[in-house]
Amino acid sequence: MRGRGGKAFDRDWTKGSIIRNLLSLSWPIMVSNSLNMLGPTIDMIWVSRLGSAAIAGVGVAGMAVMVINSARMGINTGTRALVARFIGAGETESARHVARQAFIISAVFAIFMLAAGVLLAEPVMELMGVEADVVSEGAAYMRIMFIASVFMSFRMMAEGIMQASGDSVNPMRIVILFRFFHLVLCPFLVFGWWIFPQLGVSGAALTNVLSQSLGMIAGLWILFSGRSRLKLTMQNFRFDSSTIWRIVKIGIPASITGIERSFSNLILTWFVVPFGTFSVAAHALLQRIEMILFMPGFGLGIGAGVLGGQNLGAHQPQRAERGIWLAVILVEGFMLIASMIILICAEGVINIFSSEPELVDIAGTFLR
Numbered sequence: 001m002r003g004r005g006g007k008a009f010d011r012d013w014t015k016g017s018i019i020r021n022l023l024s025l026s027w028p029i030m031v032s033n034s035l036n037m038l039g040p041t042i043d044m045i046w047v048s049r050l051g052s053a054a055i056a057g058v059g060v061a062g063m064a065v066m067v068i069n070s071a072r073m074g075i076n077t078g079t080r081a082l083v084a085r086f087i088g089a090g091e092t093e094s095a096r097h098v099a100r101q102a103f104i105i106s107a108v109f110a111i112f113m114l115a116a117g118v119l120l121a122e123p124v125m126e127l128m129g130v131e132a133d134v135v136s137e138g139a140a141y142m143r144i145m146f147i148a149s150v151f152m153s154f155r156m157m158a159e160g161i162m163q164a165s166g167d168s169v170n171p172m173r174i175v176i177l178f179r180f181f182h183l184v185l186c187p188f189l190v191f192g193w194w195i196f197p198q199l200g201v202s203g204a205a206l207t208n209v210l211s212q213s214l215g216m217i218a219g220l221w222i223l224f225s226g227r228s229r230l231k232l233t234m235q236n237f238r239f240d241s242s243t244i245w246r247i248v249k250i251g252i253p254a255s256i257t258g259i260e261r262s263f264s265n266l267i268l269t270w271f272v273v274p275f276g277t278f279s280v281a282a283h284a285l286l287q288r289i290e291m292i293l294f295m296p297g298f299g300l301g302i303g304a305g306v307l308g309g310q311n312l313g314a315h316q317p318q319r320a321e322r323g324i325w326l327a328v329i330l331v332e333g334f335m336l337i338a339s340m341i342i343l344i345c346a347e348g349v350i351n352i353f354s355s356e357p358e359l360v361d362i363a364g365t366f367l368r
Contacts, residue, residue: 010085013166013307014088014314026303026327028172029163033178033302039211041288042183043141043204046190048354050137052281054201055354056130057137059102060269064124064198065145066164067262072109072153074255076160077305078247079105083164083230084306088313092230099161099223099232101243106157110150118145128266129273130280137201144205151212164306165230169224178215182207193364278356282363285353289367293338297331343368 013021040062047054079102086095121142125135159171186207192198199206223232265287272283304327308320342349346364354360 005053011166013310014316014319018307018319019326022137022300022303022307022323022326022330025166025168025306028168029301029302029319030296032159032168032172032175032279033299034292035175037183037288037291038179039093040207041292042179042186043201043208044285044288044353046187046202047204050190050200052277052354052356052359053131053133054137055281055284055359057125057134057139058141058201058204059281059287060125060128060130060134060266060286061121061142061145063262063266063269063287064142065149066267067259068146068271069111069149069152070258070262071255072149072156073258074253075105075109075251076156078198078249078251079157079249080160080164080302080305081309082243082247083161084309085313087165087230088310091313095165095230096232097236097240098243098247099230100234100237101247102161103154104239104244105247106153109153113146113149113153117149121146128270131277134277134280141201141205144202145208148205148208148212151209151216155212155216155219158216158223161223161230161232162219162228163302164309165228166306166310167229168233168303168306170228171219174215174218176220177218177353178211181214182211185210186367278358278362281354281359282366285350285359285363286366288353289342293335293342296334300327300331303327 011024013025040058043058043062044055078174079098080100083095086092086314112130120140125138125142130138146190155174159174162168162171177247186204188194188196189199189203189207190201222228223230225231269280269283272279304324307323311317311320313325346367347360350360350363351366354363
């Protein structure tokens, strides 16, 4: 079904084939999430040319930033859940109200990220016990990445609102736009090509600031210009602590889960550190590859969540449950196939990032 203007994202996701709806809604999210995770991977591909210390520094710093960003992703889950429920129930103005309150949460989180970046970058790297050259590279990368997270906070909020309303195509277009910009610009700032200065790992981080800013601007423009299913306006805007608390309360379990997952990787890095920079670099590469493999699962999870929320809003709990179980089956099938490929081609995957024999050997064993 298609709504006004014949736009595919205007279809009624509470009717028709559940698996067709799940795949139609999820595939753009899978593409978006995969491209989102390519950011740190793109950085790692270019930074790996600077040596194992740069790989280790960027890897450890990236995991530390991910711990904080996991909290934001959880809160975004709360926003998506409420927007989807109200859209499913046909209460568009209530969905807009939730979206406006999400702006306040994003602004508070942005201030927190700026403070964390200034105060914690070097202490966190030193706490991990890595060598001095790794601390230097990682702290420089982490400070700038916390700034990038400010823009990412608003971008994620805008994309989450669109996805929850039933529009997963526009967020995909946004990600393609800013990730292509990132892909092209990154080596110029890392190596000082053409007229650009040679900034090393700081250049990779600065590319993230610029690309995330571009993504944020595009996302907010689409939301406020009415080019998505839910047109956002600031009319009738008011601070609503009860709605904010409702968003946070729903998102807290997801935040805790995300923080636990990211923090456990950081703790594991702390145990790996005594085995040397090559081992830390290998562990950092592993985390990047794992996150890429997990992206289809995250995409189907978000798609199932949006379908579940809209069907619950439409008082169809059985459709919501069936959609979730279908997503579980599809994710497990994909991970089984991907794991078999990795088992056979581990060293080939590592060679994409680095050709240092010792690093390839350690990382290949770890990946298997």
